[in-house]
Amino acid sequence: MEYQQNLDTTSRGQRLINWIDERYRMRELMGAMLHVYIPKESKTYYLGGITLLLFLVQVVTGSLLALYYRGTPDEAYDSVMFITSTVQFGWLIRSIHAWGANLMVIFCIIHLLRVFFQAAYKAPRELTWGVGVALLLVTMGFGFTGYLLPWDQRAYWATTVGSEMAGAVPIGGEFLLRFLRGGETIAAATLSRFYGIHTLILPMTIAALIGIHLLLIHQQGLANPRQPAKTAPEGNLPKKGKPFFPNYVLGEVVSWYMIIGLLIILASLFPVGLEAKANPLETPPHVKPEWYFLSLYQILKFVPRVMGVLLPMVAILMLFLLPFIDRNPEVLPRKRPAMVTLGIMALIVIIAFTVWGKIS
Amino acid sequence: MRTNKIDARIVFGIISVLIVLLSLVMITSAQSSASGEATPAPKATATAGKIKHGTIGFSNCLKCHLDGFREAPIMPGDDHATYNDNDVCLDCHEPNTPEDGTVWKNLLPGSTPVPIQHPASNGLNTCYDCHLELGDQLTDIAQMWIESVHGKAGIGCADCHGGDPNTDEMKLAMQTESGYIGVPPRLVTPQICGGCHSDVERMRSYKLPTDQYAKYTQSVHGKKLRQNNDTRVAICTDCHGSHNVKKGSDSTAPIYPVNVPELCAGCHADTTLMESYGIPTNQYEVYKSSVHGKLLLEEQDVRAPTCASCHGSHDAKPPTSDEVVNVCGKCHTATEDLYGQSLHSRIGDNAPKCWTCHGTHDVFKTGEEMFMNHKPQEDKACTSCHLDNKSFRMDKARFAQKEDRRCDTCHHEGSRIMRQVTGIYVALNDANTVYEETESAIKKASALGMIVTDAEIKLREARTSLISARAAVHTTKLPVVTKFTDEVETSAEVAKTIADGKLQENFFRRFSMIIAVVIIIVIIITLSYLKRKIDRELEKES
Numbered sequence: 001m002e003y004q005q006n007l008d009t010t011s012r013g014q015r016l017i018n019w020i021d022e023r024y025r026m027r028e029l030m031g032a033m034l035h036v037y038i039p040k041e042s043k044t045y046y047l048g049g050i051t052l053l054l055f056l057v058q059v060v061t062g063s064l065l066a067l068y069y070r071g072t073p074d075e076a077y078d079s080v081m082f083i084t085s086t087v088q089f090g091w092l093i094r095s096i097h098a099w100g101a102n103l104m105v106i107f108c109i110i111h112l113l114r115v116f117f118q119a120a121y122k123a124p125r126e127l128t129w130g131v132g133v134a135l136l137l138v139t140m141g142f143g144f145t146g147y148l149l150p151w152d153q154r155a156y157w158a159t160t161v162g163s164e165m166a167g168a169v170p171i172g173g174e175f176l177l178r179f180l181r182g183g184e185t186i187a188a189a190t191l192s193r194f195y196g197i198h199t200l201i202l203p204m205t206i207a208a209l210i211g212i213h214l215l216l217i218h219q220q221g222l223a224n225p226r227q228p229a230k231t232a233p234e235g236n237l238p239k240k241g242k243p244f245f246p247n248y249v250l251g252e253v254v255s256w257y258m259i260i261g262l263l264i265i266l267a268s269l270f271p272v273g274l275e276a277k278a279n280p281l282e283t284p285p286h287v288k289p290e291w292y293f294l295s296l297y298q299i300l301k302f303v304p305r306v307m308g309v310l311l312p313m314v315a316i317l318m319l320f321l322l323p324f325i326d327r328n329p330e331v332l333p334r335k336r337p338a339m340v341t342l343g344i345m346a347l348i349v350i351i352a353f354t355v356w357g358k359i360s
Numbered sequence: 361m362r363t364n365k366i367d368a369r370i371v372f373g374i375i376s377v378l379i380v381l382l383s384l385v386m387i388t389s390a391q392s393s394a395s396g397e398a399t400p401a402p403k404a405t406a407t408a409g410k411i412k413h414g415t416i417g418f419s420n421c422l423k424c425h426l427d428g429f430r431e432a433p434i435m436p437g438d439d440h441a442t443y444n445d446n447d448v449c450l451d452c453h454e455p456n457t458p459e460d461g462t463v464w465k466n467l468l469p470g471s472t473p474v475p476i477q478h479p480a481s482n483g484l485n486t487c488y489d490c491h492l493e494l495g496d497q498l499t500d501i502a503q504m505w506i507e508s509v510h511g512k513a514g515i516g517c518a519d520c521h522g523g524d525p526n527t528d529e530m531k532l533a534m535q536t537e538s539g540y541i542g543v544p545p546r547l548v549t550p551q552i553c554g555g556c557h558s559d560v561e562r563m564r565s566y567k568l569p570t571d572q573y574a575k576y577t578q579s580v581h582g583k584k585l586r587q588n589n590d591t592r593v594a595i596c597t598d599c600h601g602s603h604n605v606k607k608g609s610d611s612t613a614p615i616y617p618v619n620v621p622e623l624c625a626g627c628h629a630d631t632t633l634m635e636s637y638g639i640p641t642n643q644y645e646v647y648k649s650s651v652h653g654k655l656l657l658e659e660q661d662v663r664a665p666t667c668a669s670c671h672g673s674h675d676a677k678p679p680t681s682d683e684v685v686n687v688c689g690k691c692h693t694a695t696e697d698l699y700g701q702s703l704h705s706r707i708g709d710n711a712p713k714c715w716t717c718h719g720t721h722d723v724f725k726t727g728e729e730m731f732m733n734h735k736p737q738e739d740k741a742c743t744s745c746h747l748d749n750k751s752f753r754m755d756k757a758r759f760a761q762k763e764d765r766r767c768d769t770c771h772h773e774g775s776r777i778m779r780q781v782t783g784i785y786v787a788l789n790d791a792n793t794v795y796e797e798t799e800s801a802i803k804k805a806s807a808l809g810m811i812v813t814d815a816e817i818k819l820r821e822a823r824t825s826l827i828s829a830r831a832a833v834h835t836t837k838l839p840v841v842t843k844f845t846d847e848v849e850t851s852a853e854v855a856k857t858i859a860d861g862k863l864q865e866n867f868f869r870r871f872s873m874i875i876a877v878v879i880i881i882v883i884i885i886t887l888s889y890l891k892r893k894i895d896r897e898l899e900k901e902s
Contacts, residue, residue: 081811081813084811085811085813085814091811091869092869242895242898243898246894247891247894247895247898250887250890250891250894251891253887254884254887254888254891257880257883257884257887258880258884260880261876261877261880261881261884264873264876264877264880265873265877268869268870268872268873269809269870269873270809271809271810271869272809273809273811274811274813
């Protein structure tokens, strides 16, 4: 009877929600996910959220592209040409996918820098940091494998020089090179391999990593950039923080709209082009890998190959282990000058080599 | 009677003794003359009035006699105390010239070249071994030889200089009996080289042609050498080097295409040397700024013609006016065919040839200015363009300047031919304008990020037709030219339609982008307002 009354007094939408909630207790789940509080001092600049948005954009645009793309050397180039010049809004989807990829790498890096300079990687967030670094590597893997797919001259030769770097890895470098290329040179095996990695292996990996990353963040809450974190989480303290929903989420949505606007502007004003079809017999002048591998590529020109590959490998390992290496509990930049200086110096070196690689 | 007999015996005996004595004197005299000991060479009795040198081919006396090289008597000695100048030696002594030496007999101009005769090498080259130790120039030539094509192929010193390459006794190695000839005189050098290089069997393993010597004998250089004994002309070693001969494909070789103009200029830009031949010396300077010279020397494009491409190398000679068409046609085959269809080609010797419009060493980039200069023309006579002699050929001087190489230099203004020329000019001009407009539209669309591959394909078709139209000018026929210019316009119009479509699409994209961005900005402003509102409420609560 009471049940019947309830139905009478509520709207249809509410009734539907109630219907679901009675069965699956969704309100509780949503409450646990959304109705949490974050420190008032937190300044995330929504960078992680933006990266997540860009990932979602890539999933949507990538799925649409996969409807037309054909991953064989004979057909890849023509299918991309078809997408770009004939398919309705194909140019827009492809351009957004390409620009989105670049922005995703950029925002991944800026997000990492924000976490580094705010010392948010420190205990108890070591694992969140590690997963974050892994996410950056996977994102770059997406970029590397996706770059080859249009099968034009730029794609082919950038991948050639990019994969050459893998060959320089000491012990097993040759194997790694052959494993990547599926043979001695970049050919049909490489293309189908890269396409498979780009659309199956990496998406599953990144989805799992993002899930873990978000779960860990949810469990620990956001770090306070003003105060050193306590090892044990403080729990959900409404009075000390501001609500995640709707205050923070609203800010996030605003930032998402900005990024969507930026993507539309970039894709419209600078649509991604297509060079001549890949020709393994004709090496174009000034072959360079994508911009995020440029610094490494430039360094490789000056140091011995083994050294040039070992150096970034050690750097990545150090990045993973950063929370364990830097045991200073302080979070304010002025109280951790050595680490901040080191970070700025590393950043300057990477930017300098990237610019140098670009103009040389 | 008895007395008569005795008298006769005495007379016979005396005569016999006298004959024997005379014979002895003659034999002794002959022996001493052969050994060269007794009789001082009478200066006045030699044919040229001079003392012949013992070995062959040396005119630089002090080279050996100053330090006793090859056991030569050291000069100045006691009896020649004041003679320390080569010229002074040559006052009384005469170098042994090839004509005198038996070794040169088979190398004299006109004879078939045969290899230098010398003892076969037993895998040794003692010349090289010693020369390497001698220092200065003598060591340099040894080092150059070992690096040369000949050194690498095992063609030894003796193959050009004669001598015995097996003995380390210098005197034995370098004696006339061993076939030693020293430095081959320029007059016979081509025959020495030809001795091997004309030998089909010998050259087969090197995949080298064997007609160089035959060609050389027909060349201006070879003829002057053989007929006039003029040793100033180019011989094999002047172009290929002597001890340091390199392959033609070696970029450091003097005969490598890019180096050829400078090589020829070595002699042909020498005003002193060329004066006696009456040949101009500015060809290299003129060539350097021509389209061919720029392509070869600046862009290092070895497909561009060098001096040898038109004049020949071993068979070097200036092509005659008639031959110019054939020479240019070696590379410009299609143009040669088109020229063959023209009235110009049918007139014969007196007609304009390639050089009349394009020049020779100064071939320049062609352009529309070659039709007419749009200035009032003076009345023309036959001699305005043709030589005022029986040959009636085109006057080279009239076309010496680039700006004079035009159709209206020869053809009368308002003539039927000039009307045809004007028609060709207008057709080409119009086609070019359409092409450039289309190219500009495609570039504009491409700069906006549009993919214009399909338009570019059509533009390439238009370009091919435009090139064909320009080349068709050589037929001097308006219908042939307009056939191609019409093709240019058809292809260019299709390409332009595609490019204009791309530009319109780009406008639509940008317009849509503005609308989308405006909507997004409105949403952002609204959401930001909402956020500020709830943030303030939160602050009030806390």
